[in-house]
Amino acid sequence: MPVLASVLGVFDITLDKLGDGELWLAQFFRGLSDGATYASVALALVMIYKSTGFINFAQGSLALLGVYLAYVFSVEQGLPVAVAVVCAMAASAAVAMFVERVLIRPFPPNHALPLVIVTLGLLLIIDSAVGIVWGFRTRSLPSMFPSGAPIEWGIAQLTWRTIGNLGTVFAVVGLLYLLLARTKTGLAFRAVSSNLESARLVGIRVGPTLGFGWALAAAIGTLGGALVVPDLLLEPSIMLRVLIFSLAAAALGGLDSLVGAVVGGLAVGLARNLLVTFLDLSELALATAVAVILVVLLVRPTGLFGSARVERV
Amino acid sequence: MNAVDESARRESTAVGTAYLEVRGLKAAYGDINVLHGIDFSVAEGQIAVILGANGAGKTTTLRALCAMVSTEGSIKLDGEELAGHSTADIVRRGVAHVPQGRGTFPELSVEENLLAGAFVRADNEVRADIERWYETFGVLGERRTQAAGSLSGGEQQMLAIARALMLRPSLLLLDEPSLGLAPMITRTLFEQLSAVNAAAGTTMLVVEQNAILALGAADVAYVLEAGAVALSGPASALADDDGVRRAYLGY
Numbered sequence: 001m002p003v004l005a006s007v008l009g010v011f012d013i014t015l016d017k018l019g020d021g022e023l024w025l026a027q028f029f030r031g032l033s034d035g036a037t038y039a040s041v042a043l044a045l046v047m048i049y050k051s052t053g054f055i056n057f058a059q060g061s062l063a064l065l066g067v068y069l070a071y072v073f074s075v076e077q078g079l080p081v082a083v084a085v086v087c088a089m090a091a092s093a094a095v096a097m098f099v100e101r102v103l104i105r106p107f108p109p110n111h112a113l114p115l116v117i118v119t120l121g122l123l124l125i126i127d128s129a130v131g132i133v134w135g136f137r138t139r140s141l142p143s144m145f146p147s148g149a150p151i152e153w154g155i156a157q158l159t160w161r162t163i164g165n166l167g168t169v170f171a172v173v174g175l176l177y178l179l180l181a182r183t184k185t186g187l188a189f190r191a192v193s194s195n196l197e198s199a200r201l202v203g204i205r206v207g208p209t210l211g212f213g214w215a216l217a218a219a220i221g222t223l224g225g226a227l228v229v230p231d232l233l234l235e236p237s238i239m240l241r242v243l244i245f246s247l248a249a250a251a252l253g254g255l256d257s258l259v260g261a262v263v264g265g266l267a268v269g270l271a272r273n274l275l276v277t278f279l280d281l282s283e284l285a286l287a288t289a290v291a292v293i294l295v296v297l298l299v300r301p302t303g304l305f306g307s308a309r310v311e312r313v
Numbered sequence: 314m315n316a317v318d319e320s321a322r323r324e325s326t327a328v329g330t331a332y333l334e335v336r337g338l339k340a341a342y343g344d345i346n347v348l349h350g351i352d353f354s355v356a357e358g359q360i361a362v363i364l365g366a367n368g369a370g371k372t373t374t375l376r377a378l379c380a381m382v383s384t385e386g387s388i389k390l391d392g393e394e395l396a397g398h399s400t401a402d403i404v405r406r407g408v409a410h411v412p413q414g415r416g417t418f419p420e421l422s423v424e425e426n427l428l429a430g431a432f433v434r435a436d437n438e439v440r441a442d443i444e445r446w447y448e449t450f451g452v453l454g455e456r457r458t459q460a461a462g463s464l465s466g467g468e469q470q471m472l473a474i475a476r477a478l479m480l481r482p483s484l485l486l487l488d489e490p491s492l493g494l495a496p497m498i499t500r501t502l503f504e505q506l507s508a509v510n511a512a513a514g515t516t517m518l519v520v521e522q523n524a525i526l527a528l529g530a531a532d533v534a535y536v537l538e539a540g541a542v543a544l545s546g547p548a549s550a551l552a553d554d555d556g557v558r559r560a561y562l563g564y
Contacts, residue, residue, distance in 0.1 A: 184432070187421075191429045194418035201379065201412065202480070203404035203433035307420070 025156035027273045033231070034245075035269020036165035040172055040224030041239075041246035042253065042261035044217040047176070050256045051193045051213040054112040058122035059221050060243030062099075064236065065126055066092030066222025067229050068134055071141050082144045085226040089219040096218030100211045109196060109210070123240075131236040143230035165227045172220060173262050180258075189213060241286065245272065248289040251296045254306020263304060268292055331389075332357035332516050333378075333484060338386035340370070340377040347373040349540040350386065355484075355533065357391075358514040360507070362527040362548065364561050365537035371520040372413060374537070375486045378518075379403045379410050390484060405433050409482035413489050416473030419462030423453055426461050426472055430479030439479070446475040449505060467498045474502070478509065487519045491526065499523060503530050524561035528552040536561075 041063060048056040066088045073084035099122065107114050145164030149157035180186035188209050191199040199206055228242050249268045253260025268289060276285050302308050331354035340348040348370045355361040363371045377384045380400045388395040395403050409430075418426050427446065431439045447454030450471045456464060461472055470490060477485060490506070491499040507530050509515055521527035528534055534551040536544040544557065551557045 187425060187429055188432065190421060190425075191418050191432075194420040195415065197381070197412060198416055198418055198476075199429075200381070200400040201404065201410045201416070202429050202476070203401050204429075205399075205401045 022154040022156045023277065024274075025153060027277045028270065029156060029158050029162050031270035031273035032266060033159070033162035033165050033269070034228075034273060035249075035266035036162075036169040037224055037228035037231075037242065037265075038245045038249045038268050039169045039262045039265025040227060041221050041242055042249040042265045043169075043172060043176065043258060044221035044224065045246060045250045046253070046256060046258060046261045047213055047217040047220065049250070051189060051210055052109060052112075052115070053193075054115050054119075055247070055250075055255075056119045056214075056217070057116065057243070058099075058119040058126060059217065060225075060239035060246070061123045061126035061130075062092050062096055062218040063221035063225035063242075064130055064239040065095060066218065067141065067225035067234060067239070068130055070222070070226050071134075071139060071234060074142065075139070081142050081226075085144060085223065088226070089222045092218040092222040093215035096214040097211050100214040101207075104214070105207050105210070109206070127236055127240070134236070136236060138233040138235045141226070141229045141234050144226065161230070168223065168227060169262060169265070172223065173258050176216075176220075176258055185209075185212065244286060245269075245289045248292040248296075250303075251293050252303055254303025256307060257303070257305035260303055260305030331355065332359075332391055333518065334387075334389040335378075336387040336389075338374070338377055338384060338388065340373050340382050340384045342373075342382065347382075347540055348377065348384075351537070351540070351542050353535050353542060353545065355516055355518055357516055358510070359532040360510055360517045360519065360530055362524075362531040362534045363518065363520045363537055364524055364527070364534060364551075364557070366560075368539075369537040370540040371537055372488055373540075375410060375412075375488050375518065375520055378486060379408055381410075401433075404480065407480065407483035408486065409477035409480040409484070410486040411473045411477045411488060411490065414492055417461040417464075417469050417476065419460065421461055422458050423461055423464070423472060424457045426476050427453075427479050430476035433480065442479055442481070446478060449508075450475055466493045467495065470494060471502070474506070478515075481513075482515060485515050485517045487517060487521075489520055489522060491521060491523045499526060503527075506530065524557075525552075 041060065044059050044063070045055060048054070048059065069091050070084045070088035073079045073087050074081045079087070103118055103122065104115060107118065143161050145160045147160065149159040151158040180190060188199070188204045189212070191202065191204055192206055192209050196206060225239060225242070229238060232238055245268055246265070249264035250261055251264070252267055253262070253264030271292065272285055272288050275288055276282050296303055333355040335351065335353050337350045337352065338348055339346065339350050351374065363374060365371050373382060376382045378388055378395070380398060380403055384396060386396065390406060390408065393406065395406065395408070418429060421429065424443065427443045428439070431442065447457065452468055453472055453475060456468070461469060464472060474487070474490065490502055494502065503526055506517065510517055519527055519531065528548045528551060531548040534546065534548045535542055536551070536557060544551065544554070
C-alpha cells in the first residue's frame with residue numbers, strides 16, 4: 001500500500017512540526033506579512049467591484065506595470081525606494097485613467113460580461129508588454145522598509161518589513177474609509193455604485209467618478225505590488241500569482257467590503273503559510289487560494305462582510 | 314395662498330409665458346420610436362400632469378427631458394435649450410427627476426441620500442434644507458442614519474422626492490409618485506407636493522396613474538396616446554371631458 005504509506009508519511013512530518021512553537025510563530029508572522037500584501041491588492045479589486053460590480057482581472061497587471069516603474073525609478077534612476085513607489089503609484093493611476101477612458105467607458109456600465117473580457121485581454125496585453133520592454137530575467141526591488149527584526153524568538157522574527165506591510169495596509173484602509181465616508185468625492189463614488197441612474201439624476205458625472213475609482217485602485221494595487229515584490233523576485237508573471245491570492249482574499253471578505261478585504265487578505269496569508277508548512281503542501285500553495293474561493297462560493301457567496309444586493313423589481 | 318393669487322397665477326398661464334416649452338420631441342430606444350414628435354408647455358409655477366395608458370410614452374417623455382434616452386426636437390427651459398446637453402448639465406440647470414419606483418440610493422443612509430441630492434449645490438444652506446425636509450417628511454427625520462433600502466415603499470418614495478427637492482429645482486419631474494403606495498399616503502404626498510409648489514413656486518410635471526388625484530392637484534393636463542399628444546387643456550376641463558372620464562377616471 002504505497003499510497004497509504006505516503007499519506008502516513010505526510011502526517012509523520014506534520015506531527016513532528018506541530019509541536020514546534022517557534023515554527024508556528026515564524027509562519028504566523030510570515031502569514032501576516034503575505035496577508036497584508038494580498039489585502040492591499042484585494043482593496044484595489046474591491047474598489048472596482050464596489051463601483052462597477054465586476055472584477056478587474058487586469059488589476060494585478062496594472063500593479064505589475066507600477067512595480068516595474070518603481071524599479072526603474074529606484075534602481076535605475078536612484079530615487080529613494082519610498083519616493084519611487086509614490087511616483088509609480090501616480091504613474092499607474094494615470095495609465096488606469098487612460099485605460100478606463102479608452103477601453104472601459106465605451107461599454108455600457110451595467111453589463112459586466114463584456115467588461116470582464118476586456119480586463120482579461122488587458123491582463124494579457126500588459127503582462128506581455130512588460131515582458132517585451134523589460135525582458136523575462138528576474139530582478140529584485142528593494143523594500144521600502146529597513147531590514148532586520150526588532151522582535152525575535154529563535155527562528156520566529158517580527159521583521160520591520162512585516163510591521164511595515166501591516167502598517168501600510170491599515171493606513172490604506174483607514175484613508176479609503178475616510179475618503180468614502182467623509183468627502184464629497186466619496187459620496188459620489190458610493191452613489192454611483194448604489195444606483196447608477198439616480199447618480200446621474202443628482203448631477204454626478206458618472207464617467208469621471210468611475211475613472212477616479214480606477215486611478216485610485218491602480219495606485220493601491222501598485223503599492224500592494226511594492227510590498228510583495230521584495231519578498232519574491234520581480235518578473236513579468238509575478239502579479240498573476242498575487243492576483244489569485246488577492247481574489248481569494250476579496251472573495252472571502254465579501255468583494256464589496258474594505259474591512260473584508262483586509263480580514264480576507266490576512267486570513268488567506270495565514271492559511272497559506274500555515275497549511276503549506278504543516279501539511280507540507282508547498283507545491284499546492286496556489287491551490288489553497290483556489291480552494292478558498294471555491295469554499296466561499298459554495299458556503300457563503302457574499303463572503304464574511306459582503307452585503308447581499310437586494311433589488312426591488 | 315389666497316384665491317386672488319391663485320387665479321392670477323392661472324391667468325398668467327393663459328398669456329403663454331411657457332417655462333418649459335417642448336416642440337417636436339421624439340425619443341427612441343434603439344430602433345424603436347416611442348415618442349413621435351410631441352409638443353407641450355408648462356408655465357412657471359404650474360403643476361402639469363401627463364395621463365395615458367401603459368406604453369403611451371409618459372415615462373419616456375420625462376426621461377427625454379433629462380437626456381436619459383436619445384431624443385430629437387427642442388426642449389426649452391426658461392428660454393434655454395436643454396436638448397443636446399448631458400444629464401449632469403441638465404441637473405445643474407435645476408431639473409430634478411424622481412424616477413419610477415427606484416429613486417433612492419439603497420446602500421446609503423437617509424441623510425446621505427439627501428446630501429447626494431444636493432451634490433451640485435455649492436451654497437451653505439444644504440444643512441438647513443435637510444432639516445426642513447426632515448420636518449416636512451417626519452418619518453425621514455426619525456430614520457436619518459438608516460440605510461434607504463431598509464425603508465418601506467412609501468418612505469422610500471418620500472425620500473426620493475425629498476432627495477429631488479434638495480436640488481432646489483426649478484422644474485421637478487415626478488414619475489408615478491403614487492405607485493405602490495397606500496391611498497392615504499398618496500393623498501398626503503400630493504398635499505405635500507402642492508404645498509411645496511405653493512411655497513417655492515416649483516414647476517412640476519407629473520406622470521400619474523391616479524388620474525382623479527392628479528387632475529385635482531394639477532393646473533394643466535396632457536393625454537398621451539401611442540407617443541403623441543391626444544388631448545390637452547386645463548386640468549379641470551379634462552376632468553369634465555367624457556372621453557377622459559371613461560378612459561382614465563372610470564365613471
